[in-house]
Amino acid sequence: MIRPLDDTTVRRISSGQVITKVEDVVKELVENSIDAESTSIEVKLVGDGLTSITVKDNGVGIQECDRPAMAMRYHTSKLYKFEDLNIVETYGFRGEALNSICAVTESTQIITKTENDPVATLYTLDRSGKILDEKSMGSSPGTTVIAVKLFSNIPVRRQVAQKSTSTGKNVQNILITYALAHPHIRFSLKQTYENNSKIKFKEGDWIQPAMKNTMDAIIKLFGSELANDVQFCVWSSDAELIGTSENGNVDDDNNSNNLNNTQQFIITLEAVLPNPDADPYIIFKNGKTFIYVNNRPVTTNRGETKSLVSMVKSVYNEIARQNGWKGNIVIVMLDL
Numbered sequence: 001m002i003r004p005l006d007d008t009t010v011r012r013i014s015s016g017q018v019i020t021k022v023e024d025v026v027k028e029l030v031e032n033s034i035d036a037e038s039t040s041i042e043v044k045l046v047g048d049g050l051t052s053i054t055v056k057d058n059g060v061g062i063q064e065c066d067r068p069a070m071a072m073r074y075h076t077s078k079l080y081k082f083e084d085l086n087i088v089e090t091y092g093f094r095g096e097a098l099n100s101i102c103a104v105t106e107s108t109q110i111i112t113k114t115e116n117d118p119v120a121t122l123y124t125l126d127r128s129g130k131i132l133d134e135k136s137m138g139s140s141p142g143t144t145v146i147a148v149k150l151f152s153n154i155p156v157r158r159q160v161a162q163k164s165t166s167t168g169k170n171v172q173n174i175l176i177t178y179a180l181a182h183p184h185i186r187f188s189l190k191q192t193y194e195n196n197s198k199i200k201f202k203e204g205d206w207i208q209p210a211m212k213n214t215m216d217a218i219i220k221l222f223g224s225e226l227a228n229d230v231q232f233c234v235w236s237s238d239a240e241l242i243g244t245s246e247n248g249n250v251d252d253d254n255n256s257n258n259l260n261n262t263q264q265f266i267i268t269l270e271a272v273l274p275n276p277d278a279d280p281y282i283i284f285k286n287g288k289t290f291i292y293v294n295n296r297p298v299t300t301n302r303g304e305t306k307s308l309v310s311m312v313k314s315v316y317n318e319i320a321r322q323n324g325w326k327g328n329i330v331i332v333m334l335d336l
């Protein structure tokens, strides 16, 4: 159920989510789709995302009773009380994303259908997140959010975004980041642009099929050359969970267990690291760093996550130096 956060909670967490670019919209919508247990997430950018950004998922949909509040500021179905706040920073449940997106678009449309709904409903929202209009339509279960004319009311931000020549590539990289942490989800990106009202397809449409596990996702994304030179490792404060896994099958239930059971707080670290005998050239050529906390990519450059990231990197660099490895850490996933 979507509820308002109480005032104290709002004051504690409010940092004013700022949407400054197309990529920010995609990231927020993709996270919502992941939270909704989707197994397929399709992103479509028209006119580099400035004409429209569409994120379509096949997740659980939004319950009818929740829809009036879905894009209201600080309304969320994911965080109920103050005590949950210690997980807010890492999970980013602030009930702000849809509201912030509405505020910077000409209009935002949401099509949603739960498994109980006979038909889907298309909602058109205004800049404050209020429903302006709704109508029934045919659609499969899940949710589609369409952000129309991003920054139409903020000319300076729109101009900056128009100058960006790498939006599509950046969005693809965002999807790759999520695909590594959620290998069982199919991700796709389609880019079109409007030209005399005809839509032409650009090069660069991309699909990452659903994969069994992180290692398979690595093979598909970066090739078997790199995959052969890395391994999936797991460490845990719960001795039973320790080990290395051939394939990187992640126990998705860990998160909820950890959160509900604070008495036995279990920390699990999963990492994809170069093999001791890995070819440094291959690792160096392909080496990218992806760090996740609770399955969410860590991109912030401040606060605790910053020290966490630099701690992980310095430990890795020290091990790499001792072993004479060159190149980057590949992936670290931390479950708190």
Ligand SMILES: Nc1ncnc2c1ncn2[C@@H]1O[C@H](COP(=O)(O)OP(=O)(O)O)[C@@H](O)[C@H]1O
Binding pocket: 002, 028, 032, 033, 036, 057, 059, 060, 061, 062, 066, 070, 071, 075, 076, 077, 078, 092, 093, 094, 095, 096, 097, 098, 099, 143
């Ligand atoms: N793709 C989606 N599928 C199902 N529910 C969604 C989706 N996107 C948003 N919602 C619902 O709308 C609420 C508000 O979303 P958002 O503004 O991103 O806040 P938050 O993710 O912090 O809860 C969510 O809590 C969720 O209940």
Ligand SMILES: [Mg+2]
Binding pocket: 028, 031, 032, 093, 094, 095, 097, 098
């Ligand atoms: Mg959200």
